Amino acid sequence: MKEFEPVIVAFCCHYCAYTAADMAGTMRLSYPPNVKIIKVPCTGKVGGVHIMRALEKGADGVIVAGCLEGDCHFKDGNVKAAKRVSYVQKLLDEIGMGPERVEMVTLSAGMGERFARIAAEFTESVRALGPNPVKEAPAGRARAAAASS
Numbered sequence: 001m002k003e004f005e006p007v008i009v010a011f012c013c014h015y016c017a018y019t020a021a022d023m024a025g026t027m028r029l030s031y032p033p034n035v036k037i038i039k040v041p042c043t044g045k046v047g048g049v050h051i052m053r054a055l056e057k058g059a060d061g062v063i064v065a066g067c068l069e070g071d072c073h074f075k076d077g078n079v080k081a082a083k084r085v086s087y088v089q090k091l092l093d094e095i096g097m098g099p100e101r102v103e104m105v106t107l108s109a110g111m112g113e114r115f116a117r118i119a120a121e122f123t124e125s126v127r128a129l130g131p132n133p134v135k136e137a138p139a140g141r142a143r144a145a146a147a148s149s
């Protein structure tokens, strides 16, 4: 049987986290291809709805990665994002999915190594959790299931 390969969505702010991910690439540090990066202007633009939608649409885990505290280029977007992530974690806990599928991290632009390590560790922790139980079935499978019932 094929090993479960988690899909991880990483919302990375343009100024620090995305640059750190880019630096990881420049430094030829490998991190799992499971991590799909979505560049956002600031993590302050990432709402709970975006995180929940990512989980609904197929992500097994979500990382919100922003600037270090005090370094947000939009003043306090990362602080707001941390509060939203915490709220989503509580919701996930209440519905029995576990809060571990969503994580907030902060990085400076020069932390390529840290980005690669976080990406690898988070991928492994989500792999251990197993597939996200609420993600939509792929369209083909959903149609086949509907046709057979």
Ligand code: FES
Binding pocket: 013, 014, 015, 016, 017, 041, 042, 043, 044, 065, 066, 067, 071, 072, 073, 074, 075, 076, 077, 078
């Ligand atoms: Fe990076 Fe706001 S600009 S978190």
